[in-house]
Amino acid sequence: xxxxxxxxxxxxxxxLIEWCSQPEELSSLFEREMVTGYVGFDPSADSLHVGxxxxxxxxxxxxxxxxxxxxxVGGGTGLIGDPSGKTKERQLLSEEQVVHNMxxxxxxxxxxxxxxxxxxxxxLVNNYDWLKKQGYIEFLRDTGKYFSVNYMINREYxxxxxxxxxxxxxxxxxxxxxxxAFDFHHLYRTQGCLLQMGGNDQQGNLIAxxxxxxxxxxxxxxxxxxxxxxxxxxxxxxxxxxxAVYLSPERTSxxxxxxxxxxxxxxxLPKLLRMYTFWEDEEIxxxxxxxxxxxxxxxxxxxxxxxxxxxxxxxxxxxxxARASELLFGEFDLSRLDAQVLETxxxxxxxxxxxxxxxxxxxxxLAESGACPSKGEAKRLLKGGxxxxxxxxxEREDAAVEPSELLFDRYLFLRLGKxxxxxxxxx
Numbered sequence: 001x002x003x004x005x006x007x008x009x010x011x012x013x014x015x016l017i018e019w020c021s022q023p024e025e026l027s028s029l030f031e032r033e034m035v036t037g038y039v040g041f042d043p044s045a046d047s048l049h050v051g052x053x054x055x056x057x058x059x060x061x062x063x064x065x066x067x068x069x070x071x072x073v074g075g076g077t078g079l080i081g082d083p084s085g086k087t088k089e090r091q092l093l094s095e096e097q098v099v100h101n102m103x104x105x106x107x108x109x110x111x112x113x114x115x116x117x118x119x120x121x122x123x124l125v126n127n128y129d130w131l132k133k134q135g136y137i138e139f140l141r142d143t144g145k146y147f148s149v150n151y152m153i154n155r156e157y158x159x160x161x162x163x164x165x166x167x168x169x170x171x172x173x174x175x176x177x178x179x180x181a182f183d184f185h186h187l188y189r190t191q192g193c194l195l196q197m198g199g200n201d202q203q204g205n206l207i208a209x210x211x212x213x214x215x216x217x218x219x220x221x222x223x224x225x226x227x228x229x230x231x232x233x234x235x236x237x238x239x240x241x242x243x244a245v246y247l248s249p250e251r252t253s254x255x256x257x258x259x260x261x262x263x264x265x266x267x268x269l270p271k272l273l274r275m276y277t278f279w280e281d282e283e284i285x286x287x288x289x290x291x292x293x294x295x296x297x298x299x300x301x302x303x304x305x306x307x308x309x310x311x312x313x314x315x316x317x318x319x320x321x322a323r324a325s326e327l328l329f330g331e332f333d334l335s336r337l338d339a340q341v342l343e344t345x346x347x348x349x350x351x352x353x354x355x356x357x358x359x360x361x362x363x364x365x366l367a368e369s370g371a372c373p374s375k376g377e378a379k380r381l382l383k384g385g386x387x388x389x390x391x392x393x394x395e396r397e398d399a400a401v402e403p404s405e406l407l408f409d410r411y412l413f414l415r416l417g418k419x420x421x422x423x424x425x426x427x
Contacts, residue, residue, distance in 0.1 A: 004066030006030045007037075008224070014274045016058050018200050018227040021210060026222045029194070030067065034120060037062050037195035038070035038187060040077075040127075040180070041109075043101040044093060047248030048108050050260070051238035053276060054226045058197055059122070060112045064278065068120040070193060071109055073102045075128030077179050102126060108247045111311055123191070127183050134182075143182050146215050147208065152177055155204040177208050184209030188221060200225045229275070232267035247312050254313045255348050258321040261305035262298065266291070269300045277307055320344050327413070328421060332391025339408040342423065349421040354412060358403040362387070362394060365401060371414060371422040381416060388415040 008027050011017045020026060029035055039055040041048065048056070059069035075098050093101075106124055113122035152174060153159055161167040184206075187193035196206050206223035213221040229237040238245050245260045246252040252260075264272060269291065273284045291300035302322075309318040323336055324344045345351070352369040365371075366378035366387070379397040381387055387394045390405060390413050406412060412424040 004030070004034060007035070007062050007065045007067055010065060011058060011061055011224075014057075014061070015271060016054060016061070016226060016275055018225045019203060020224040021207070021222050022220065025220065026195070026224075029222070030065075034067050035062075035195055036068040036070055036187075036191055036193040037197055038072050038125075038193055039197050040072040040074050040183070041105055043073050043075060043098050043105060045246075046101045046104040047246040047251050048105055049238055049247065050245040051229070051236070052247075053238075054229055055197060055199070056109065056112050057276060058226060060278075063113060063117070063120060063122060066120060068123070069113055070123040070125060070187070070191065071113065072125050072127055072183060072187070073105055075099070075102055075126040076131035077127055077176060077183075079128075098128070104248065108312075111247075125187070125191075127179075127186075130186050131179065131182075139178075139182070143178055143185075143212065146212055147178060147181075151208075157201065157204070177205050180205040181208040181212040184221065185212045185216060188213050188217065188219070194219075195222045195224065197224045197226065200228050229271075232265050237268075249313060249317075253347060254309060254317045255321045255324055255344055257312065258305045258309045258318070258325060261308055262301050262325060264301050264304065266295055266300075269304070272304060273300065277304065324348070332388070332413075334391060334407075337407065339410070342407065342411045342413065345421075345423055346425065349423055351423040351425060354406075354424040354426040358406070359400045362389065362399045362401050363397060365412070365424065366414070366416075366422075369422065369424055371416060371424075386417050389413070 006027055007030050008017065008020065008023060009030075012020075037059070039059055041052065041055075059071060062069040079093060079095065079098060109122075109124065115122045115124065153162060155177070158169055158174065161169045180202075184193070184196050196209055198206055203223070203225050206225065210221045210223055213219055231237055240256070240260055242252070242256065244252075245257060247257075249257075270284075270288055273279065273287065277284070279287075287300050287303060291298075306318055306322060309321060313321075320338075320340050321344060323338075323341045326333070327337070327341065327345070328349070350371070352371070355365060355368040363372075363375050363378040363382060366381075367373075367375040372378040372381060378387075382394055382399060383397040385393060385395045389399075389401065390407055401412065406426065410426045414422040414424065416422065
């Protein structure tokens with residue numbers, strides 16, 4: 001087992017802690033014993049996204065530092081919906097949807113957490129397992145009596161909806177705080193869990209859990225929140241032009257996932273390297289120095305993109321998408337090319353069937369495939385040297401493509417100007 005270390009100190013230094021209850025006591029607890037800490041994940045979708053990586057990294061660091069991480073997938077609360085940060089009630093999920101989404105989420109968590117290591121193996125729990133057994137009268141008697149309505153409506157996200165005449169909050173949503181507190185108490189009783197972590201918008205719910213454990217057990221529990229991660233431009237991190245960046249390749253292609261990290265602004269890089277990698281401070285410092293010396297090479301972004309794509313999608317996929325990125329934005333290197341790299345680009349750049357048989361005029365191919373609006377435009381572009389075919393610059397308007405020029409007997413990779421790409425594919 002890894003030697004136990006003060007996880008609060010490490011997480012704070014890495015920029016992963018925004019707020020903590022009783023920080024001095026929690027630090028002492030980390031130094032005395034193995035601490036079990038949990039984070040809840042909402043199963044409203046079949047994939048986690050890049051924004052979820054802050055709490056996942058928090059759990060991963062707990063385990064690396066000799067403590068026990070626990071991921072709670074809210075199969076029970078997911079049937080209701082957390083109102084935190086929401087302006088209206090969301091659509092409720094069916095049990096079948098929740099079960100399916102939970103299975104997908106577990107597979108993604110396994111990329112970062114070790115569920116087999118002892119004695120601090122990660123745990124995955126589903127609060128539906130205990131909430132489904134809870135009777136309503138019993139819940140009101142044993143949990144509800146510890147919370148005043150005044151306490152509950154004082155939470156900012158509840159008060160804001162009560163005060164807005166165009167909004168409302170249902171009794172179901174109002175009960176979410178009690179259910180989350182019940183979860184924390186249950187995990188304390190069954191797993192010895194003394195720490196709950198969550199997003200900054202969860203602070204009220206986390207405090208409710210601490211209060212319930214104190215009132216029912218006379219024990220001090222703890223809570224910590226992760227920061228809301230914003231880019232230097234103030235945008236919520238984890239968003240792209242296509243929307244949220246998901247860990248699932250079905251929702252966000254591995255190429256776009258890789259490219260998301262490549263497009264990181266220089267100003268955001270120091271923060272992301274601390275929060276999203278396990279690299280030591282010295283290694284991060286050296287990488288940032290290299291980045292500052294030659295920012296145009298984007299060395300830091302490439303290292304970050306490679307590391308994260310490897311962990312989420314595996315090394316082979318990372319190699320393929322990195323080569324695809326080099327093909328579009330770097331030098332064309334036929335020796336590093338394979339059919340899978342080109343196939344990776346099919347959904348990322350304009351792709352059309354190869355029209356007709358070869359040999360064929362390149363101007364005809366450009367016009368008939370839609371790469372150029374007309375044959376005349378294609379000829380003008382060719383004559384001016386604005387077209388590259390399979391990495392070779394073409395300067396003749398009457399140039400033709402021979403069958404032997406097809407990459408892997410199937411592909412023709414075209415660059416028009418500096419930033420336009422087109423892929424022709426046979427079959």
